[in-house]
Amino acid sequence: MTPADEFAALGAQIAHHDARYYQQAAPEITDAVYDDLKDRYRALAADLGIDLQETPGNDLTGDLPTIPHRMPMLSLEKASEGEDGSAALKLAAWETRTARLAEVAMPLALTVEPKIDGMSVSVIFTNGRLTRAVTRGDGLAGEDITAQVQASGAIPLTVPCAGTFEVRGELYLPHDAFAALQARSTKPLANPRNACAGLMKRKDATTVVGQGVQAFLYQIAWTEGVDLPTTQTAVSAWLAHLGLPVLCPQTVSGAEAAAATCSAWTERRAHLPYDIDGMVVKLDDRRLHDRLGSTEHHPRWAIAWKFPPERKATTLRGITIQVGKSGKLTPVAELEPVSLAGTTVSRASLHNFVELERKDVRVGDLVWVEKAGEIIPQVLGVAERRGDTPTARPTTCPACQSAVMTEEIFLYCPNPGCPAQVRERLKHFAGRGAMDIDGLGEAIIDQLCTVRGLTSPAQLFTLTVEDLAGLDRLGAKSAANLVAALADAKGRGLARVLTGLALHQIGEKLAQDLAGRFGRLAPLLDLARRHASGDPEPVAILDAIDGVAETTARAVLDQLAQPAVQEILTGLAAAGVDLTARATAVRVVEGVAGKSFVLTGTLPTLTRDQAAARIVAAGGTVVGSVSKKTAFVVAGEEAGSKLAKAQALNLTILDEAGLLRLLEGP
Ligand code: IVH
Numbered sequence: 001m002t003p004a005d006e007f008a009a010l011g012a013q014i015a016h017h018d019a020r021y022y023q024q025a026a027p028e029i030t031d032a033v034y035d036d037l038k039d040r041y042r043a044l045a046a047d048l049g050i051d052l053q054e055t056p057g058n059d060l061t062g063d064l065p066t067i068p069h070r071m072p073m074l075s076l077e078k079a080s081e082g083e084d085g086s087a088a089l090k091l092a093a094w095e096t097r098t099a100r101l102a103e104v105a106m107p108l109a110l111t112v113e114p115k116i117d118g119m120s121v122s123v124i125f126t127n128g129r130l131t132r133a134v135t136r137g138d139g140l141a142g143e144d145i146t147a148q149v150q151a152s153g154a155i156p157l158t159v160p161c162a163g164t165f166e167v168r169g170e171l172y173l174p175h176d177a178f179a180a181l182q183a184r185s186t187k188p189l190a191n192p193r194n195a196c197a198g199l200m201k202r203k204d205a206t207t208v209v210g211q212g213v214q215a216f217l218y219q220i221a222w223t224e225g226v227d228l229p230t231t232q233t234a235v236s237a238w239l240a241h242l243g244l245p246v247l248c249p250q251t252v253s254g255a256e257a258a259a260a261t262c263s264a265w266t267e268r269r270a271h272l273p274y275d276i277d278g279m280v281v282k283l284d285d286r287r288l289h290d291r292l293g294s295t296e297h298h299p300r301w302a303i304a305w306k307f308p309p310e311r312k313a314t315t316l317r318g319i320t321i322q323v324g325k326s327g328k329l330t331p332v333a334e335l336e337p338v339s340l341a342g343t344t345v346s347r348a349s350l351h352n353f354v355e356l357e358r359k360d361v362r363v364g365d366l367v368w369v370e371k372a373g374e375i376i377p378q379v380l381g382v383a384e385r386r387g388d389t390p391t392a393r394p395t396t397c398p399a400c401q402s403a404v405m406t407e408e409i410f411l412y413c414p415n416p417g418c419p420a421q422v423r424e425r426l427k428h429f430a431g432r433g434a435m436d437i438d439g440l441g442e443a444i445i446d447q448l449c450t451v452r453g454l455t456s457p458a459q460l461f462t463l464t465v466e467d468l469a470g471l472d473r474l475g476a477k478s479a480a481n482l483v484a485a486l487a488d489a490k491g492r493g494l495a496r497v498l499t500g501l502a503l504h505q506i507g508e509k510l511a512q513d514l515a516g517r518f519g520r521l522a523p524l525l526d527l528a529r530r531h532a533s534g535d536p537e538p539v540a541i542l543d544a545i546d547g548v549a550e551t552t553a554r555a556v557l558d559q560l561a562q563p564a565v566q567e568i569l570t571g572l573a574a575a576g577v578d579l580t581a582r583a584t585a586v587r588v589v590e591g592v593a594g595k596s597f598v599l600t601g602t603l604p605t606l607t608r609d610q611a612a613a614r615i616v617a618a619g620g621t622v623v624g625s626v627s628k629k630t631a632f633v634v635a636g637e638e639a640g641s642k643l644a645k646a647q648a649l650n651l652t653i654l655d656e657a658g659l660l661r662l663l664e665g666p
Contacts, residue, residue: 006358007044013408014041033407035504036328040351040409047378060135061201064143068664070166071221072605073120073136074294076280076304081266087305088259091281094303095255101300102288107254109284111232112261113247115304116216117275118172119197121145123155123217126164130157135200140605140660147205154215159242163225167239169217172196174274177212192275214274216247231284251284262305269307278306296604311370313383314338318363319350319391321398323420325428325502327413329394329404331356333367333379340371348377353393354409362387416564422456423449425502429457433508434500435492438485439478447471457500458571461486490575493582494521497572503559505552509609513545514556515581521569528560546599546624547608589665593619595631598646601639603656611659618663626651634659 014037017029029037060066079090099106120136133149135142149155154171173181173196181199182189189195199211217239220228229235233251240246252258262279269276282302283289292300315336322330331350338345348369350356361367361379364387368380396403397413399420404411413421423445430440440460448454452467463486468479498511506514518524527538531554542553559565573579597615599608599622606614611634612622626633626645633646634654646653654662 003044003047006355007041007048010037010041010044013037029407033410036410037408043351060137060141060143063203064145064201066137066141067132067134067144068141068660069122069134069137069139073122073139073142073168074298075139076115076302077298078278078304078306080306081262081308087262088256091255091259091262091303091305094281095258098283098292098300102283102292104285104288107257109231110252110254110258111249111282111284112252112258113218113249113280113282114265114269114272114276115278115280115306116170116172116247117193117277118170118216119193119200120168121149121171121200121215122166122168122221123149124164124166125159125161127162128158128160130155130159138606138610143201145200148200148202148208151205151208152200152211152213153209154213155217155245156243159244161226161242163223165223165226165228166221167217167244168219168221169215169245171200171213171215172274173199173211173213176273177214181211215245217244218247218280228286230286232282232286233284235286249282255281259305266307276307278304280304309370310340311368311380312338312340313366314345314369316361316363316365316367316379316387319356319361321394323397323399323413323418323424325421325424326504327397327415327418327421329353329397329411329413331391333361335367335369335379338369340369340377345369345371345377348379350379352409353411356391360390362390364388417455419449426454426457426460428502429500430460431500435489435496437482437489439482440485443473444468444471444482456568456571458568458575458577461490461572461575461577490577492578494519494579495581497521497569497577497579501565501568503556503565505555506559510548510552510556513548514542517545519581521573521579525560525566525569528557528566531557532561544624546612546622587617587619589618589620589663591662591666596621596623596629598623598626598630598633598642599636600633600642601636603634603636606656611656614663615659632659632662 014034017034017037077094079087079094081087095106095108095110099108122134122136122142123130124132130150131146132144133146133155135145137143149171150157152171173192175192178189178192178195181195189198196213199208199213202208218236220235220239229238233249236246236249250261252261258281262281265276265279280302281304283292289299289301294300316333317336318334320332320334322332324330331353333348333350335346335348350359350361359379359381361382362385365382366384366386368383369377370380371377393411394404397415397418397420400413400415400418402413402415402418405414406412415421426445426449427442429435430437430445437460445454448460448463448471451471452463454460463483465476465479465483468474468482469476471479474482493515495508495512495515498506498514499508514524527541531538538557539550539553542548542556543550545553569579592615597612597620599611603611615622620631623630626642626649628649630646630649630651632652632654633642634656635643635646636656643653
């Protein structure tokens with residue numbers, strides 16, 4: 001089966017299970033298996049360059065003040081280069097379509113410039129002064145990094161120009177600055193882009209001085225009292241004339257020439273002192289930009305050419321089997337270390353045994369390994385057959401020897417007490433999204449399980465300095481720090497504890513909703529008990545929380561009713577872990593605070609979670625059903641009965657733009 005075939009087959013399977021679940025209310029597989037299918041589907045889509053739905057990243061940290069963008073910061077349509085020259089074809093199709101929409105003749109006058117793999121920034125100059133710098137954020141609003149940009153030295157603070165203009169560009173860390181930062185850093189840094197973002201979001205701007213952050217500015221978003229030239233090339237020259245750092249766009253005529261220029265850069269890229277992840281092709285005539293406008297996601301006047309991912313051959317030293325926190329068995333390729341796209345790769349997931357059999361990579365083979373940008377390394381297939389025997393599917397769990405279960409394309413260890421599962425769940429519990437226990441990394445958890453026999457999260461909180469000191473890589477001081485970190489983590493609150501349990505379907509968002517709705521664990525456990533004894537009301541109560549489907553409500557209550565889960569929670573309570581809800585930071589916005597909102601339909605740019613989070617962060621509440629007490633109904637496309645009810649009740653109905661204006665405050 002080729003990846004494309006597997007993708008198509010998975011798509012059909014998922015559609016089938018969706019129908020069983022949503023239309024017939026008779027699921028054939030567990031939610032965990034469904035989630036795994038979806039994960040695999042998404043991973044394949046990423047490999048194949050298929051956009052399931054353009055959801056550009058959100059870089060909001062919540063630590064800095066947010067500022068709405070006057071014009072959204074969009075992403076770019078992509079033409080990805082494969083071995084078949086597919087990007088050139090896509091570029092040609094783009095030219096034809098663009099010429100037709102803009103009603104101009106081909107070939108189009110185009111600019112070609114590198115796509116900097118950095119962090120987008122919007123900068124405003126007012127009467128010659130840099131007055132504001134904002135991150136991309138979620139595209140509609142970003143975070144204020146004015147002080148950080150001013151301290152970074154990446155962009156001049158003054159320019160010889162009256163009037164106001166917003167210029168957009170990319171902040172980046174050149175390779176030498178990244179290496180220097182890495183040498184000073186106690187934690188390993190993933191790549192220059194992340195390191196740059198980390199620097200620019202530091203709260204203390206003074207620490208950004210002298211770190212070597214640089215910028216390229218490439219686009220004017222709007223101006224007031226400034227006359228701009230009409231071509232992209234001339235705007236770039238104008239910015240350079242002001243003393244701002246710019247890329248030097250090459251001008252070409254037509255898509256074919258643009259593709260040739262992009263191709264040529266594939267080689268040049270290796271010699272640049274900073275990372276680029278592709279090229280950007282733009283219409284040179286800016287007057288056509290306005291005529292063409294943009295879709296919800298990207299401008300119609302530009303397209304990104306993505307380089308093919310870097311690929312190398314290396315020896316497959318072994319295939320190990322990993323047991324996940326829900327028991328899924330994943331084959332992992334152990335590789336002769338190879339340097340790819342700036343990092344050393346020595347392991348790569350083989351995803352599942354169906355995929356392993358399809359690729360038929362054997363221990364000893366020379367295999368192709370690929371890494372595209374920040375995407376995890378992939379084993380593509382055999383480069384040269386050197387091994388003999390294929391790796392067989394395991395029949396027992398490598399950690400506890402239980403007979404494995406097959407569900408769809410995955411194998412599972414069915415034993416919840418399996419030591420490997422227990423260990424993975426503890427790692428999840430201690431991890432970032434959950435209890436965030438500083439200093440409790442994987443290596444220490446491994447030892448706590450094997451040497452100290454830990455099996456449950458509650459036991460973590462009874463650890464003493466003596467229990468910890470003496471473990472590998474843990475001195476007396478670190479042991480004391482860890483005990484302090486554990487004591488600190490006891491106060492994280494109910495939402496983090498619920499997230500940390502690694503129960504199916506209870507992710508961060510639902511955990512927060514549950515904590516917010518019930519305030520304490522006791523009423524939730526009470527509902528679980530009533531549910532277990534056949535009372536239908538608990539499901540209805542959870543189902544009434546916005547965004548919670550009935551099957552999710554059922555799954556939550558089923559799991560919370562399990563004696564093993566209750567035992568963990570009782571243990572945590574006994575260990576002094578706080579099981580009440582923490583209030584989240586709220587920056588009250590007049591007109592929103594204290595008001596109740598109902599969201600319905602699909603909003604053009606915000607997901608429902610994002611919209612809800614913004615309302616809550618401004619002091620409002622989001623409820624599931626419309627009533628006379630509802631202050632606002634935010635309606636998007638395909639809004640249904642809730643909108644009709646709101647109209648009948650004569651409530652205030654907002655679209656997304658209206659909501660955003662309201663959130664800005666009076
Ligand atoms: S033009 C979308 N030019 O790539 C608005 N973008 O995937 C027009 N980027 O968010 C963008 N180098 O942060 C443009 N030379 C370049 C670029 C560039 C990097 C980033 C930009 C944008 C992202 C889109």
